[in-house]
Amino acid sequence: MTTRRELVNALAAIVGREHVLYRTEDLVVYELDGTIDRSLPHAVVFPNEAGEVREIVAVCNSLRLPVTPRGAGTGLSGGAVPTRRGVVVATARMRRILSVDAIERVAVVEPGVPNIQLSEVAAEHGLFYAPDPSSQKACTIGGNVAENAGGPHCLALGVTTNHVLGLEVVTADGSLEWLGGRVPDAAGYDLRGLFVGSEGTLGIATKIVVRLLPLPETIVTLLAIYDDIEAASETVSAVIGAGMVPAALEMIDKVTLQAAEAGLQCGYPPDAGAVLLIELDGIAEVVGAQVERAEAACRDHGATEIRKATEPAERELLWKGRKGAIGALGRIAPNYYLLDGVVPRSRLVETMRKVAEIGERYEFPVANVFHAGDGNLHPSLLFDEREPGATARVLEAGAEIMRACVDAGGALTGEHGVGFEKQRFMPWLYGEADLENMGRVRGVFGNTGDFNPCKILPEGAGCGEMAQQTGALAAAGPDAYV
Numbered sequence: 001m002t003t004r005r006e007l008v009n010a011l012a013a014i015v016g017r018e019h020v021l022y023r024t025e026d027l028v029v030y031e032l033d034g035t036i037d038r039s040l041p042h043a044v045v046f047p048n049e050a051g052e053v054r055e056i057v058a059v060c061n062s063l064r065l066p067v068t069p070r071g072a073g074t075g076l077s078g079g080a081v082p083t084r085r086g087v088v089v090a091t092a093r094m095r096r097i098l099s100v101d102a103i104e105r106v107a108v109v110e111p112g113v114p115n116i117q118l119s120e121v122a123a124e125h126g127l128f129y130a131p132d133p134s135s136q137k138a139c140t141i142g143g144n145v146a147e148n149a150g151g152p153h154c155l156a157l158g159v160t161t162n163h164v165l166g167l168e169v170v171t172a173d174g175s176l177e178w179l180g181g182r183v184p185d186a187a188g189y190d191l192r193g194l195f196v197g198s199e200g201t202l203g204i205a206t207k208i209v210v211r212l213l214p215l216p217e218t219i220v221t222l223l224a225i226y227d228d229i230e231a232a233s234e235t236v237s238a239v240i241g242a243g244m245v246p247a248a249l250e251m252i253d254k255v256t257l258q259a260a261e262a263g264l265q266c267g268y269p270p271d272a273g274a275v276l277l278i279e280l281d282g283i284a285e286v287v288g289a290q291v292e293r294a295e296a297a298c299r300d301h302g303a304t305e306i307r308k309a310t311e312p313a314e315r316e317l318l319w320k321g322r323k324g325a326i327g328a329l330g331r332i333a334p335n336y337y338l339l340d341g342v343v344p345r346s347r348l349v350e351t352m353r354k355v356a357e358i359g360e361r362y363e364f365p366v367a368n369v370f371h372a373g374d375g376n377l378h379p380s381l382l383f384d385e386r387e388p389g390a391t392a393r394v395l396e397a398g399a400e401i402m403r404a405c406v407d408a409g410g411a412l413t414g415e416h417g418v419g420f421e422k423q424r425f426m427p428w429l430y431g432e433a434d435l436e437n438m439g440r441v442r443g444v445f446g447n448t449g450d451f452n453p454c455k456i457l458p459e460g461a462g463c464g465e466m467a468q469q470t471g472a473l474a475a476a477g478p479d480a481y482v
Contacts (some may be wrong), residue, residue: 002063004042010063011045011087014055019046019093030088033073033080034135035421036337036391041068041082048093050168050176050206057174057204060087066450067172069200071111071143074135076338077419079147079199083454083463089204091142097121098207105212106165106182111142111205118210127212130157133415134323145205148197150415152248152322153279155373157213159415161196168207169195173446182209194441199417200452202445216281219247220291221315223307224298228273229253229368231302233348235276236372238297240345244290248279249373255332256325256367256380263328266321269305276303276372277322279315325369326380332365333382337394340416341405343375354404355379362397376414377405403428418456426458 004022011020021027021044032038042065047053060067066086073080082088095112102125109118115136118129132151133139139149145167150159157163166180180192195202226232232251239249252260253274261268268275276298280290295306309315329336343351352368359366359381370378379401383390402412406428412418418426426435439457454463 002065007043007059007063007065007087010059011043011056014052014059015045015047019048020044030070030073030090031081033070033075033078034338035076035078035081035419036335036385036395037078037081037083037420039082039085041088042085044070044088044090046090046093050170053089053170053204053206054174054176056087056089057170057172061174061450064450066453068452069142069146069204071140071146072114072135072138074133074139075143075147075419076340076416077147077199077413077421079417079419079452079455080143081420083420084450086450091140091204094142094206095140100125100127100212102127104182105214106209107212108207108209109141110207111140111145113141115139115141115144122212123215125212126215128215129210130154130163130213131160134326136323141208141210142205145196145208146198146200147415147417150371150376152250152277152319152371154415155249155371156245156247161193163211164192164196164208165211166209167192167195167205169203169205171203171445172201172442172448172451175446176206177203180209184211197417199419199455201442201447201455203451216247218284218287219279219281219310219315220287221309221318222276222278222280222291222294222298223268223309223318224276224278224303225269225272225305225307226274226276226302227304229352230349232274232276233352233372235298235301235303236348237345238301239278239294240373242293242297244280244293246278246290246294246373247281248277249371250277250322251275251368251370251372252277252322252325253368255365256329256369257321259328259331259367260321260325263331264321264324266317268321272304277318322369325367329367329380329382332367333384335383335385336367337381337383337398338416339377339379339381339398339401340413341377341379341402341410342412342414343377343405343408343410345373345375347408347410348372348375351377351404351408351410355401358397358400358404362393364394364397371414374414375410399425420454420463423454423456423458423463426456 068082070080091112094110098108367380
């Protein structure tokens with residue numbers, strides 16, 4: 001058996017003692033991400049470059065210790081939770097933008113670069129990076145790669161996998177490899193596409209090559225106001241049916257509107273039943289015509305008012321409420337369980353009714369703010385974990401909502417990933433042969449079960465019983481066996 005002191009010494013020899021955490025009071029920050037589940041790691045290590053990542057993985061493999069990659073910890077499916085403890089490899093120090101090529105429209109970045117920082121630097125060259133999760137100011141490109149993150153503006157432009165050209169990765173067996181390159185559609189098997197969205201089960205990205213897009217000439221944001229969520233849902237299909245694919249098409253319900261307006265003062269109508277945020281961009285003449293068609297679709301389906309924002313400050317205020325909405329829900333309840341299901345646009349209305357019914361039956365308020373254009377729902381169940389039994393009940397309600405999405409012809413995730421939270425639901429969509437073949441892919445990258453274990457695939461015994469030994473470990477001290 002290896003003592004924790006021996007583990008810490010081995011990691012410190014690679015990155016320096018100041019870049020290794022092992023005391024319980026430091027580790028508690030890394031026992032969870034943005035979801036409910038939690039588990040305390042034995043240690044957290046912060047590498048500075050790919051060579052250090054390789055050495056860390058080699059040490060953990062030699063000790064048969066689980067490895068959990070971690071970006072900013074903003075994930076919403078338990079993907080960065082160290083379910084079987086072990087070592088968390090955090091990429092926070094690897095946050096350099098290595099190059100921006102304005103001619104080729106390509107940037108090379110390290111995994112710890114915050115998403116918003118890449119677009120800010122790219123804007124100096126008249127460019128931007130399309131995937132923009134609501135956690136854009138905090139989340140990192142490496143984490144976005146792991147989860148294949150999306151965002152409000154991915155309706156027309158695609159999610160992370162559509163904007164990553166190449167990756168330098170340390171695989172689960174400790175090899176350093178390049179997948180893809182600097183151009184789209186490189187020859188050979190698309191291992192780049194396989195790695196994006198693998199949720200840290202195949203390896204850790206250490207350099208990422210992304211494509212950048214030119215900033216649009218004209219941007220117009222519409223805020224369409226409705227008395228109820230059904231009318232807003234019907235408008236979504238009408239806008240797409242009118243021959244447009246907006247840059248963004250988002251919905252916010254009454255519960256979320258009231259919380260966002262109270263906390264952020266962004267000009268939302270707090271008494272509305274729902275609003276749609278519709279953003280159109282491109283050449284001025286084309287955008288002008290699309291705005292007219294979008295406004296007509298909104299009016300035809302019951303919009304009581306339509307506001308139009310063209311100036312950057314006005315548009316930023318509208319998006320401030322959308323992107324800060326989840327945090328504002330803390331005004332209503334101390335905890336939330338944010339889900340991520342996908343349904344066909346044609347099933348939005350009935351699915352939203354089902355979500356409301358489940359919330360009422362379990363007696364949890366439900367706040368909805370989501371990517372309506374591609375049917376990516378984000379119901380947020382509001383609760384108080386201090387109430388006995390509340391966490392168990394909210395997980396049951398969440399499972400029913402996910403089942404409703406699948407029964408409507410949808411999927412388990414649109415951008416948050418499967419992680420630990422939804423791995424037990426995978427058999428709803430995939431047969432035994434499918435799941436077995438997914439597991440075989442892990443073996444190709446050297447994952448024998450210890451690299452981000454208990455994520456995506458149902459793992460059986462041991463993964464549903466995450467170790468909660470904080471008190472015992474604190475008493476045992478740094479020499480506790482791992």
